[in-house]
Structures are given as C-alpha cells and as structure tokens.
Amino acid sequence: MERSDGQFVSSKVVSITPAEKRRDLPDEPGVYLFRDARGRVIYVGKAKSIRKRVASHFSNPSTRAGSDLVPMIDRIEALVVHTEAEALLVEQNFIKQYKPRFNIRLRDDKSYPYIAISLDEHFPRVYFTRERHRRDRAYFGPYSNAKRVRSTLEVLGKVFMFRSCDGPEPGRRSGSPCLDYYIKRCEAPCVGYVSREDYRAGIDGVIDFLSGRYREIERQLEGAMRAAAAEQRFEDAARERNRLRAVRSLLERQRVANDAVGTLDTIAIALEGTEANAQVFQIRDGVLSDRQSFYLDNEVGGGIAEVAEAFILQYYASAMMVPPLLVVQRELGEHAALSQALSDRRGGPVEIRPAERGDKRRILELAERNARLALDQEKLRSERRRQQRVEALDGLQLALGLDTIPLRIECFDISTLMGTNTVASMVVFEGAAPKKSDYRRFKIASGGEGAPDDFAAMEEVLSRRLARWEAQRDISPHDKDYDPSFAALPNLVVIDGGRGQLSAGLRALSGFRDRGVVVVSLAKRIEEVFIPGRPVPLQLAHETPELQLLQRVRDEAHRFAVTHHRVRRDKAMKASILDELPGVGPARKRALLQHFGSPDAILAASREELEAVPGLSGKLARDLHRELHKTGV
DSSP: OBOTTSOBOOOOEEEEOTTSOGGGSOSSSEEEEEEOTTSOEEEEEEESSHHHHHHHHHHOTTSHHHHHHGGGOOEEEEEEOSOHHHHHHHHHHHHHHHOOTTSOEEOOOOOOOEEEEOTTSSSOOEEEESOOOOTTSEEEOOOSOHHHHHHHHHHHHHHHOOOOOOSSSOSOTTOSOOHHHHTTSOOOGGGTSSOHHHHHHHHHHHHHHHTTOHHHHHHHHHHHHHHHHHTTOHHHHHHHHHHHHHHHHHHHHHBOSOGGGOSEEEEEEEEETTEEEEEEEEEETTEEEEEEEEEEEOTTOOOHHHHHHHHHHHHHHHOSOOOSEEEEOTTTOOOHHHHHHHHHHHTSOOEEEEOOSHHHHHHHHHHHHHHHHHHHHHHHHHHHHHHHHHHHHHHHHHHHTOSSOOOEEEEEEEEEETTEEEEEEEEEEETTEEOGGGOEEEEOTTOOSSSOOHHHHHHHHHHHHHHHHHHHTTSOTTSTTOOHHHHSOOSEEEEESOHHHHHHHHHHTHHHHTTTOEEEEEOSSSOEEEOTTOSSOEEOOTTSHHHHHHHHHHHHHHHHHHHHHHHHHHHHHHOOGGGGSTTOOHHHHHHHHHHHSSHHHHHHOOHHHHHTSTTOOHHHHHHHHHHHHHTTO
C-alpha cells in the first residue's frame, strides 16, 4: 500500500464481516476500517493490536460512539504496519481520503492568509496571498489575521526594502524608479541601483524573520548600525537604527515570554459534546508569532487526549513548520508514537510534553481560556443561526398556509443554452439549511437541438423525481441501491419560474400532492410566489426571513444547475468525431492530430494516408477509414 508521502508500508490486509470470528484479525500494530452496508468507510482507527482494539468496540457498545457506530458496521478491513508511529500516519491518510463520519476531523475550511516569496524570480517579491500551490515559492503561515499579516509586510518592507511592483521583472515602463525608492522603501533593482546578490541578502533576512529567528535579525541590524556609526556614515547608521526600532516595536507588541522560552507551539483543546475547539499559540524566541483557532467535529465524543492527537496529526500534515517542542495539556502527556511521527515529518527530534510551571504553563492556560471562549462563542452563533432558521420556517408556514412546518424543501431549476445540453438540478434544504448530500443533477432527455422548452423539461424532471420516490419505497434502507435523497418525501417543492413552470410541476407531481406535498414557484423578476388555486401571486416583503429563505433555496438550485450545464457544454465543445471511433484513445488521437494537423485533414485522409501514421497498424487504419466513411463524412 502507498502512503500519501510516496512511501510504501509492508501490509497484510484482512477483510471480514462482524459476524465472523474477530480473532481472525491480526494481533499486530496497524489500522482498521469499518464499512457500512453501502461500502462507505464510517470509521478509521489505529492500534498496537488490531484484534484487541476492534474487540473493544463490540465489548463496550454503551458509549456514544459504540451505540451509534457498532450497529452500522457491515465489514471490517485491517492493514498491518511496522510501528505505532507509522499507524498514526496511515490512519490520518485514510481519514483525509475517506472523511469518515465517526472520526475527529477539522471542519474549518476557510482560506487562511499566507506570506509568499517568489524565489523563482531574479528579484523575488514578498506578498500576501491565500493560495499555496506554487512549488517554486516559499510560503509562511497560515496566519489567522489578515490585518496583522499586512501590518507585518509593511514593517518588513521598511526593514528589508524589497520591491512592491508586480510581475516577474522589477520596474515600470518609464524606466525610472518609483516613489518607493525615494522614500527608502525599495533599493530600485529595476534600474540596477542594487545588485542581485545584495537584494537576495535582504530576502534572506525576510526568510529568517518569518522563520522565527528574531534575535538573529536584531543582532544583524544592531551590528550594521554600530559599524556605520564607527565609520562615521551617520546617515546609514540612522537608517539602520530606524530599521532596528521597527523590528523591536513589532516584536515587543507580541512578546509573551522571555527569550529563554525559545521556539515552541502550545496546543489546547476545549470540548463540549460533539463540538471541539483547538487553539495553537506559535511562540518564536519568546514572541507570539500567531494564534490560530480551529473547530473540530467530535462525533464519537472523544476526550481531550483523543481529540488532541487527531488534531495534531491533521494540523502538522500541512503546516509549513513543525517546531522542536509542543506544549500540550496533561491529558495527552508525553506521546512517544506521536513524537516519532512528527519527528519524521520535521526531520529532527520533536518533544511533546505538558507544562507544569513558568511561562510555558502561563501560555498553556491562556490557550485553554481562548479555546473555551471560542467554543462558547461558536455555541452562541449556532444558537443564533438556529433561531433564525426557526423564524424563517415559521414565517414560511404562515405565509403559504401550510399544515406543517416545511422541514424538507426541494427546489428544481432548468439550465440550457438555445435548447442544447439541457440539465436540471435538485437541491435540498432541511431545517432551513442546505443538505448537500441530497443534491442531485439530471440530464434532460427532451433537451435536444431546437427551441428550448423549459415547461417540458421541468415536467420531465419532476416526473422522474416522483418515479424515483415510488421506486425507493420497495428498497430496504440497507440495500446498496437505496438513495436517501429520493426516498425522502418533501414538505415543500419550490420551482424556479412563473405560472407556466408551476403548471408543468402540478401535472408531474400529482402523486406528491395527494400525500400533502405543497408545490409553489418563485419568479425572479419581482420575487412573486405562485401558489396553486390563487389567481394572484403572493408578494412577500423583501426583509422577511421567509422570502430570504426561498431566495436562498432558489439561488442555490440555479447555481447548481448552471455549474452542471457549463461542464456539459464545455465537454461537448471539446468533443470531436474522433472520440467516437473504435480503437482511438487519447494517445492515438494525439498521434493523428500531430500527423495531419487538424480534424478536417483526418476526415479527408485516404486509407493509404491513414496507414502511414506512425504507431497505427494497417488493420486499425482500414477500420478507421471504414468508420469515417460510414458516418457519411
């Protein structure tokens, strides 16, 4: 088996059902996967002994994890590795790949800011970015606060005077230095006022600073200031003094401990039910380089030690740097296997230990308070969002005169271009929140060439929706063909369109309406809601939560349909008759195009000319000639 870092682990894979004897599992270190009846991985675990660890899941099913997880297990797979540290890494690779429901996972997917340095350029730039995909560039971060990143860049620009112009080459069209040169923010590499070597020395200083070597930067600046003063270069000495003050001012604002603390990360976890928050305080030479906050899904209700271990592995899998020391809470303690896994990642020793006294203990307590505060704030935000969703659903029930609260809302939209590549979307909101696992796309069979017919397309897709629901009634929820999206009965169906689209929907969904499902349409122009049996459309005030909910549902359906339509349209535009020829794959297609120069030349080629294509056998050339002429081209 291949790991994500390209290394291989010698493995022994065992696959059994829970009903079989679990003693057949290996009594060795490794990773195990629980799969449900549909083959989905629902949990990934690691253990010193796979057999004993798996047995513990079944011997103690009274826990939250056991009561929910064990009944869903249909098959167990085991993978043997050499050491417990290697099992940790393999486990995290599987979690990243499968995203199991019952594993502890980071759920904060926002885009963090980075500082990038374009080392691939002769005169590198230092700039703010939220992307990290260029292999030839150095990245520092992620940082939690974009404003602080921009402030740091401003100070670094004053100290190291790197260029601020865009593009791979410095300068502007006029060929003269810009204002930055005259205000001592740039040394004007664009006109040759600084050599490439001297400019690169400044960039090396930026790298040292961002790597946390603050004391070294201070010593260099102070030495340069004293040397200039000794040589009576007082203007240069004043400039070095100002640069030194700027660095010290930046560091003093963020100092949380003395220099002896050194370089470390402090990690604290706060838990409440299935919610967890992790705080990372990055300390570099006694300076708080950054503080980051992450929220985690803790579906299994794991303790601080379990959550901290999972978080540390996931966080440092993509972090730019692993420090030599991690200060953690007492519950995790010293973790030899985790230390070894991080040491392999860092390429040097990594110590993990709790803090008992001094500055390290004070920083850990500060991180713990921030983790608890972040969790409380998230709880308040969640409660506020929940209350807003309740108000929107109550208002929608009242406005539409529904018998029940519309907990499940399905919305349908059609996307087409001049009647071609017609597709439809179905989006689902449950509890006034998107349920993306139930989103579905449809290719409209009636959407061929010719004038677009949105009414016919809408009637077709809604008829198929009803047919799929009727088909799911005879399928067991444990069957692999069971589709929970189509098996669920909606409370409200929203159609994107006006009265005509609503009429098409009513014809198609009579089976739904007989079971109490309400069908309405929402027109875009002035946001009119068309309701069956009402001659005049309903107009809701724009500031009401019920209309805003309908708009979110409608806009999401439109976005989902348009995205699918663009994919199909782009694919159709790139397709050619060569894609339909037997025996012609991507490699032979490239060979034909390189030989003839264009698809038209291929279509006009004789059998002899096709036989002359390198790598094309005579039989295949004859078959292609026959197929091309069979099409009438």
